[in-house]
Amino acid sequence: MAQITVTINGKAFRMACDDGEEDRLMGLAKRFDGWITELRGAFGEIGDQRLTVMAGIMATDQLSELERKIAGLEEDLDEARRQQVDALDNMSQNEQELSRSVNTAAARIESLADSLSKSLRSGDDS
Numbered sequence: 001m002a003q004i005t006v007t008i009n010g011k012a013f014r015m016a017c018d019d020g021e022e023d024r025l026m027g028l029a030k031r032f033d034g035w036i037t038e039l040r041g042a043f044g045e046i047g048d049q050r051l052t053v054m055a056g057i058m059a060t061d062q063l064s065e066l067e068r069k070i071a072g073l074e075e076d077l078d079e080a081r082r083q084q085v086d087a088l089d090n091m092s093q094n095e096q097e098l099s100r101s102v103n104t105a106a107a108r109i110e111s112l113a114d115s116l117s118k119s120l121r122s123g124d125d126s
């Protein structure tokens with residue numbers, strides 16, 4: 001297990017993480033520290049604990065909004081999949097109908113060809 005040191009609100013914190021996750025955790029800490037810096041700029045020195053809680057709420061708000069968007073996208077994806085299944089079913093039905101129509105037309109053409117052939121042969125006999 002790897003050990004890293006992150007700086008949040010000017011204070012260093014040692015943290016453990018899985019091997020290979022060091023850069024990711026450093027990036028998350030930097031992002032969180034950015035929110036605290038943003039809040040300090042907006043509200044001034046209101047206390048470390050309060051800044052940390054506010055930044056945590058900001059992060060949770062963003063997470064909640066992203067979860068809501070993901071749920072909407074999942075619903076859209078489910079609807080698109082249903083529409084795809086419906087379209088494939090319709091296409092299959094259309095192909096079957098077309099196949100029946102082609103077979104019917106072919107039978108009629110064969111019948112007409114047979115009639116014409118018989119008619120031509122009977123005309124040769126006269």
